[in-house]
Amino acid sequence: MKYPADQMEFEEMFKSEQACIDYLVSLRWPNGFECPQCGSIRFWKKNKGRYECSDCHKETTVTNNTMFHKSTKSLLIWFHAIWWMVAQKNGVSAKGLQKVLGLGSYQTAWTWLHKFRRLMVLSGRSKLEGIVEVDEVFVGGKTPGKRGRGAEGKSIVAVAIEVIGRKTGRVRLEKIPDASANSLKDFIERNIELSSTIITDGWPSYSELEELGYLHRVQKSTVNEEDEEILPNVHRVASLLKRWLLGTHQSYLNKNKLGYYLDEYVFRYNRRTSNSRGLLFMRLLEQAVIAEPVTYDKIINENHGC
Numbered sequence: 001m002k003y004p005a006d007q008m009e010f011e012e013m014f015k016s017e018q019a020c021i022d023y024l025v026s027l028r029w030p031n032g033f034e035c036p037q038c039g040s041i042r043f044w045k046k047n048k049g050r051y052e053c054s055d056c057h058k059e060t061t062v063t064n065n066t067m068f069h070k071s072t073k074s075l076l077i078w079f080h081a082i083w084w085m086v087a088q089k090n091g092v093s094a095k096g097l098q099k100v101l102g103l104g105s106y107q108t109a110w111t112w113l114h115k116f117r118r119l120m121v122l123s124g125r126s127k128l129e130g131i132v133e134v135d136e137v138f139v140g141g142k143t144p145g146k147r148g149r150g151a152e153g154k155s156i157v158a159v160a161i162e163v164i165g166r167k168t169g170r171v172r173l174e175k176i177p178d179a180s181a182n183s184l185k186d187f188i189e190r191n192i193e194l195s196s197t198i199i200t201d202g203w204p205s206y207s208e209l210e211e212l213g214y215l216h217r218v219q220k221s222t223v224n225e226e227d228e229e230i231l232p233n234v235h236r237v238a239s240l241l242k243r244w245l246l247g248t249h250q251s252y253l254n255k256n257k258l259g260y261y262l263d264e265y266v267f268r269y270n271r272r273t274s275n276s277r278g279l280l281f282m283r284l285l286e287q288a289v290i291a292e293p294v295t296y297d298k299i300i301n302e303n304h305g306c
Contacts, residue, residue, distance in 0.1 A: 001026065003278035010083050010278070020075035021049050024062045027282075028289040036060055062289070067115055069293035073108075077101060081112055082288075086280040090248045091264060111296045117260040118294065119287035120267035128170055129193040131163040133231045134200050136179050137238035139245065139258065155258055157241075158187040159234045163199070168233050170270045173241070173262040175304075181205040185212065201230050241265055259304030 004010035014020055025033075033043045035053035042054035052059050063069060068078060084100060085092055092100075094110035103109050140154035158176045162169030172191040176183040184205050192198065194213040200206040202218050209216040221230045244265060271280060 001030075001282060003276070003282040004083075005276065005278050007083075007087065010281075014076065014079050017074055017076050020079050021062060024066075024068075024075070024285070024289055027286055028062055028066070036065065065293060067119070067288040067291045067293065077103075078112075081109075082116060082284055083277075083281050085113065085116055086284065087277045090244060091268065093249050107296065111299060114257070114260055114299045115294060116284060117264045119284045119291060120263050122283075122287065127191055127193045128160055128162050128172060129196050130169070131197045131199065132160050132192050133163055133234045134158070134160045134184075134188060134192075134198050134206070135231045135234040136176070136184070137234070137241075139242065140255075155255055157238075157258075157262065158184060159237055160188070160191050161233050161237055163233055168237075171237055171266055173237075173266050175259045175262060179203065179205055181208060185209075188212075188214070199231065237269070240269075256303040263304075 002013075004013050014023070032041055033051055034041055035043065035056060035058060037058040037060075038053060038056040040053050040055040044052045044054060046052055046059070049061050049063075050059050051061065063071070063075070068075065071078070081097060081101060084097065092113070094106060094113055097103070097113060098106050098109035101109070135158075137157050137159055138154040139157050156176050156179060158174050159171070161171045172187075174187050174191070176187055181204075185208065188198065188209070189212065192214070195215065197215040197217060198206075198209055199217045199219050200209075202220060206216065206218075219230050241262075245261065249261070274280065
């Protein structure tokens with residue numbers, strides 16, 4: 001599949017609504033039209049982008065039951081929104097997207113960005129492997145009271161990152177309810193291959209990792225247990241995450257939606273060496289045509305994380 005290499009090529013490829021429709025058709029039905037109801041490949045092409053199955057006579061469109069389902073906005077605007085989100089190194093806020101696209105509603109921009117974030121966790125993605133640093137970090141504003149693992153008013157984010165020599169590989173981030181053995185074990189089993197070597201600090205909740213089938217190495221501090229240099233790669237990612245949340249979103253996000261912002265950060269971090277914004281654009285569209293439609297009400301009422 002061809003995808004735009006840069007902004008100029010994007011503008012050239014998607015000059016019209018029909019160009020956007022044709023691109024989605026090639027992504028959703030790469031081998032030709034297939035009826036979503038009976039699977040027939042015989043059809044009549046009708047006006048307004050509709051297809052009618054020659055066998056069961058069901059009518060459908062390329063956007064039916066996709067992320068674009070029943071949208072009143074043109075695909076041209078949707079494509080520009082997705083492109084703008086992936087083309088910016090640090091992403092975009094809902095306010096920024098509203099302004100650049102001239103959307104009349106902040107709610108529309110906010111909803112679209114959350115729809116895009118749902119596309120960023122690819123189905124069947126492989127787990128981390130090899131040598132992996134794991135720790136928890138705390139996200140949220142400054143609050144009085146206890147600091148560290150017992151801090152109140154902040155969200156706990158589990159971090160796992162592959163260590164490849166002096167470099168880092170892929171990362172996984174998840175909001176977890178607490179730093180207990182059960183919460184951390186669940187996070188590790190979901191995200192890290194068995195037999196990998198996991199490096200942690202001396203927190204007791206990690207003591208059963210070898211029983212689960214992992215190699216476990218405890219990195220001890222020579223200064224104090226809060227020394228961030230114990231696990232430098234984890235804390236580098238944590239620092240970049242906090243800077244991103246503050247810089248792009250001004251830390252203005254609902255705690256119940258934090259998991260979706262973490263998904264976006266993981267998507268960006270794991271593709272930080274990609275030279276093609278266009279490939280990322282195409283990957284999101286590939287996910288968009290197979291994703292279940294999600295409404296604003298569902299987004300508002302759904303929590304992602306704890």
